[in-house]
Amino acid sequence: LWQMEAVSLRQQLQDLQESHRKLLGEELSGLSSEELQNLENQLEMSLKGVRMKKEEILSEEIKELSQKENLIHQENIELYKKLDLIRRENTELQKRVSDQVSYKLSIGCDLNEPINLQL
Numbered sequence: 001l002w003q004m005e006a007v008s009l010r011q012q013l014q015d016l017q018e019s020h021r022k023l024l025g026e027e028l029s030g031l032s033s034e035e036l037q038n039l040e041n042q043l044e045m046s047l048k049g050v051r052m053k054k055e056e057i058l059s060e061e062i063k064e065l066s067q068k069e070n071l072i073h074q075e076n077i078e079l080y081k082k083l084d085l086i087r088r089e090n091t092e093l094q095k096r097v098s099d100q101v102s103y104k105l106s107i108g109c110d111l112n113e114p115i116n117l118q119l
Contacts, residue, residue: 021027022039023046031039 018027022031023043028036028039
């Protein structure tokens with residue numbers, strides 16, 4: 001029983017190896033035009049399946065990249081809002097410092113000298 005199984009498996013292996021060589025375009029000289037046509041049809045069907053799988057994968061990648069693009073765009077908008085807020089705060093602080101300097105200059109204080117207050 002095991003010997004018959006081994007013989008059967010060896011034959012299957014040889015058939016698969018021969019089929020593989022044919023699919024690779026090797027050892028085609030002994031094939032008839034009908035066998036070559038069948039092989040061509042097999043290859044076309046395989047190629048069609050490969051292309052469909054490739055298109056599916058590329059479509060998924062495009063979808064994922066599009067989602068990432070949208071997230072990055074939203075983050076960019078948020079960062080611009082934060083930047084604008086910081087600029088406005090900075091402008092306000094500069095205005096306050098400028099107003100304080102102007103006030104001190106208008107009352108005659110030298111900014112480099114310490115101010116002494118007396119009662």
